[in-house]
Amino acid sequence: MINRQRAKVLILLSACIAYSSLMSLVLNSFDIVGDNASAVWRWPVFCFGLIVMVSVRLRLRQRGAIIAAAGAIGLSMLGWLWLRTGFSGQELVLSGFGVSFLMARAINADQWNHDWLQQLFWRGLGLLVAFVALGPVMTRGALEEASFIQLFVAQALGFVAACLFAMMLDQSNQAELQTPPMLGWSSLFTVLIIGIPLLLFGLVDGQRSLVGLIFSTFIDGLVLIVGGISVGLSWLVGWLIPSFKPNQRPPEQLVMPEAVDPSTLKPEETSKISSLLGDMLTISVALIGVLMICWLIYLVLRWLREIETRAAVPGEAVVEQSIWSFDSLREQILERFRRKKPWKFGADDPQRQKVRRVYTKFLELGEDHGQPRGKHQTAHEYGRGYAQRQPNSEPAIDELTAIYTQARYATELDPAALERAEQALKNIQKNQP
Amino acid sequence: MKGRRAGLFCLVLLLIIGLLTDVILLPLVCMLGIMALAAVELWEWRMFAHVEYQRELGHTHLFPDSTTSLSLTLSNRKFLPLPFVNVHDLVPVGIQIEQIETQPAASPNYRILARAFGLSSYQQVTRQYTIRCPQRGLHRFGPANLSASDPLGLSMSRATINDIDRLIVYPRLLKDLELGMPLRELLGTIRASQRLLTDPVVPIGIRDYTQSDPLKSIHWTATARRGQLQTRIYEPVTALTVMCIVDIETIVPAYLGVNKFQGERLISMAATVCSALHKAGHAVGLWSNAALVEGNTAVHLPPSRSLKQASAILEVLAQMSLYSRLEIAKFIGREQSRLPLGATVLLISVVDTPAHRSALTRLREYGYAPVWLYLGEHAPKVAGIKLIHSYQREP
Structure with a gap:
């Protein structure tokens, strides 16, 4: 069951991956890393922060956050001093600071609310837009390698998408909510919000598969985290057992086989049987892949169904029913149309007609904000009810109602009535929450 | 809302710039933000419609x-x-x-x-x-x-x-144990002695013949047995008219507050008595100096024997607050002219003041039959007034 805590973990994980991507991008752009294997040491600290962050987040509040952040920063500084001679420690320090910052924000339960999540989303989106728009100019061509930008943008997009999902999940897991209503529908909506731009861009761009890129970068991040944990463990073992030397194996040099031009191959050199077997293997793999996807979809659907049909709270019976009918739809359309027929009255006086149109807009505004005018209500009764809901707009509502009543029933209309009515409507719209 | 719309405008602008120039991925990012903002605007616009x-x-x-x-x-x-x-x-x-x-x-x-x-x-x-x-x-x-x-x-x-x-x-209807007296005693006490109309079908006794008695009411068998003219006594068919007056004050003076337990018991007692009287076929009315929860009108239900009267009385008692609008003596003095002639006045109160006694005495002088159902601790003694005492200590 996804709950508020898991939504937090999701968002933090995404934030860490996006952050590590940013660090990689910045450091690589200034060519600090070079051939040095400092990234091996970045991940233990990163993972340490992540593990601490996730494990103690539920138990510590303000003071705990400060202590944990201070501990992580201190550890990073020590690591930097210790590794200064042999490795590039700046990356380590930056990682430590970044993780500590995230940790301090995340652990503090008081600051974790929906508003903060929203701010995170909008600021993340703003930074992403700024970076994409201005990044090539600001770095003065340092980011020539497109893969870095793609990697960063894809991970940042993933971060924004995770923010959206986290907001959706957080919204559905408010403390006062007894059930997560419409979770499946909301998930679909969130997927659409993320997926449609990606799909459109993919269609326009033609070649790139950004969904796959985002997925792969997330997977890469997870692989790196797991690798970091293993490196951290090996470092710990090496610290406890001096004879153990972790990560001393030099990196393997990958040797790419020489490409063979298929056009140089002769047809008689390929076996028909092997070709058939290859085709069958491909088809089998594709079938297995399709079956696995179907199975995953089935699991997700069943999970959502279980959540939405979960037993109601004891003491409460829930009855859901559809009220769809063509008659109701027709009635709604006609009702809308009826509201817009002031030309039937006072057609000979365009001034009155315009005033009534302004009043009609006022009625529509009220209807859109949960204050429809009942058939039994007079204009003044409706105005009073509306003013109770919006005390700030009371003078404007009174004025508009008085002008409408004058236009509807009085023999003479004030020449400035239309302007006053429009101004009153603007004031009401301005004060609308 | 303004900030959001400004953001939407900026994103649209950047989307256009991104489409016109060759900045990679900018349109995609802008579109993501635009879709989220557009969705928010759509929901905000039509949230509570229909x-x-x-x-x-x-x-x-x-x-x-x-x-x-x-x-x-x-x-x-x-x-x-x-x-x-x-x-x-x-x-x-x-x-x-x-x-x-x-x-x-x-x-x-x-x-x-x-x-x-x-x-x-x-x-x-x-x-x-x-x-x-x-x-x-x-x-x-x-x-x-x-x-x-x-x-x-x-x-x-x-x-x-x-x-x-x-x-x-509705108020809770008390049982005999909670009443502190048999309900029958109360009903018997306030039964009227006057019998203007009688039911000839139900004789309840005999008495000596007087000259005003019709001949058809002579009980010939009893006359033969006793050796002098005897007349049948019939069941009275005119039920009582009882005006129940509830004094809501529980502490004197009133500004010292209210005793909630005694006040609720007072209302329950009134409900029980009125229901029983109505059930017995009497015309029952209700007056009170209590303020209602809604509205500032006096409680003034004229006596009636109709079927709806019992529920009307219970409704009024349900809506009573425990605060008085007026002292009961002043209230009775003001409303006395509206009392039906010959009605039995049943005053239910928790407190006993000289004003209560004088009001009851005045009622008796005007020809009414006052009965005082007193729910306070110490029963007062008032000459010429039927007093029924029922007290329950607050738990």
């Missing part, structure tokens, strides 16, 4: 400790779904919703029933609860505050449903 909220009570009148149903129905008559709608409905503190926790409200007389709804297109969701009503009173449900948000929770719209539903819980 949304109806209804509260329905299984009964509008109940006796204490009875249960009934409370239904909250939210319907969405449009295509745009509402994923998250929080309903905060005010329920009175005197009502218990079984197995459901309520939250404290700003007013001490109310609690908040917070429920969440998720509505898809053209869907109606009804949530039903069982409520128990332990306390007498006029209980008001509502208004309800609705807050709804888009699927991401980026915007929040609020609406208030001002509809109020009322539930009247």
Whole structure:
């Protein structure tokens, strides 16, 4: 069951991956890393922060956050001093600071609310837009390698998408909510919000598969985290057992086989049987892949169904029913149309007609904000009810109602009535929450 | 809202720039933001359009400790779904919703029933609860505050449903043990001695013949047995007219406050007596110096024998607050001219003051038959007034 805590973990994980991507991008752009294997040491600290962050987040509040952040920063500084001679420690320090910052924000339960999540989303989106728009100019061509930008943008997009999902999940897991209503529908909506731009861009761009890129970068991040944990463990073992030397194996040099031009191959050199077997293997793999996807979809659907049909709270019976009918739809359309027929009255006086149109807009505004005018209500009764809901707009509502009543029933209309009515409507719209 | 629209404008501008220039991925990022903002705007625009909220009570009148149903129905008559709608409905503190926790409200007389709804297109969701009503009173449900948000929770719209539903819980009818006296004693005490019309079908005794008696009422068998003319006595068919006057004051002087236990017992006693009198076929009316929960009118129910009179009296007693509008002696003095001739006046009070005694004495002088049902601790003695004393110590 996804709950508020898991939504937090999701968002933090995404934030860490996006952050590590940013660090990689910045450091690589200034060519600090070079051939040095400092990234091996970045991940233990990163993972340490992540593990601490996730494990103690539920138990510590303000003071705990400060202590944990201070501990992580201190550890990073020590690591930097210790590794200064042999490795590039700046990356380590930056990682430590970044993780500590995230940790301090995340652990503090008081600051974790929906508003903060929203701010995170909008600021993340703003930074992403700024970076994409201005990044090539600001770095003065340092980011020539497109893969870095793609990697960063894809991970940042993933971060924004995770923010959206986290907001959706957080919204559905408010403390006062007894059930997560419409979770499946909301998930679909969130997927659409993320997926449609990606799909459109993919269609326009033609070649790139950004969904796959985002997925792969997330997977890469997870692989790196797991690798970091293993490196951290090996470092710990090496610290406890001096004879153990972790990560001393030099990196393997990958040797790419020489490409063979298929056009140089002769047809008689390929076996028909092997070709058939290859085709069958491909088809089998594709079938297995399709079956696995179907199975995953089935699991997700069943999970959502279980959540939405979960037993109601004891003491409460829930009855859901559809009220769809063509008659109701027709009635709604006609009702809308009826509201817009002031030309039937006072057609000979365009001034009155315009005033009534302004009043009609006022009625529509009220209807859109949960204050429809009942058939039994007079204009003044409706105005009073509306003013109770919006005390700030009371003078404007009174004025508009008085002008409408004058236009509807009085023999003479004030020449400035239309302007006053429009101004009153603007004031009401301005004060609308 | 303004910031959001400004952001939307900027994103659209950047999208156009991104499409015109060769900046990679900028259109994609802008589109992501635009879609989120557009969705928020759409929801904010049409959030509460064609949304109806209804509260329905299984009964509008109940006796204490009875249960009934409370239904909250939210319907969405449009295509745009509402994923998250929080309903905060005010329920009175005197009502218990079984197995459901309520939250404290700003007013001490109310609690908040917070429920969440998720509505898809053209869907109606009804949530039903069982409520128990332990306390007498006029209980008001509502208004309800609705807050709804888009699927991401980026915007929040609020609406208030001002509809109020009322539930009247009658006073508790006391049993003989709680009354502190047999009810029959009370009814027997205030039975009138005058019999203007009689029922010739139901003879209840004989007496000596007088010259005014019609010949058809002579009991010939008894006359033969006793050797002198005997006349049948018939059951009176004219029931009593009883005006029940409830003095709501429980502490003298009134500004010292109220004794809630004695006040509730007083109202329960009045309800019990009035019900019993009405059941016995008497015309019963109710006056009181109590203030009603709603409205500032005096309690002034004229005597009636109609079937609706019992429920009318119970309704009025249910709506009574424990605070008086006027001293009972002044109240009686002001309303005395409206008393039906020959009515039995039953004063029910907890306190005993000289003003009470003088008011009762004055009533007797005007030809009424006053009876004082006194619920205080020490029974007073007033010459010429029938006094019934019933006291119960506060637990």
